[in-house]
Amino acid sequence: MNVVEDPVKESARRNPCHRKCVLCIFYDDDWDPVDLAQGRKRYMMWGKPCNSKGETMGQFCYYCVKVFCALFRSVPGMTLSNYQKSLDDVKLKLHVNMVNCVVKKITESGGNRRAVMDWDTVEDCMHW
């Protein structure tokens, strides 16, 4: 899976189209919540890098992909698409809670998206 290597360059060439992440509340033209907490206005990081015109590619925001990759990618046969289909209303709510928790943890680590995440503590904060 392609990853966004440089959020600064990526944001500068973005040309978002108000696309909503299919799993959570974020739109591609929202300000990224981690950057916003650091006082920077950058477009929402997305799961896939944008194309050469800066258009958003893929259906999932960066944080939903991060949750999926950390917790579900190692499950045999599990793809992002299968994961999306497996989420009923209850599981979707749990997923959104995890996304919010990941955003909070990255923000608390000073905005370092590559910081090693303690997923046990993420699961701890998945309150209903």
Ligand SMILES: [Zn+2]
């Ligand atoms: Zn999302």
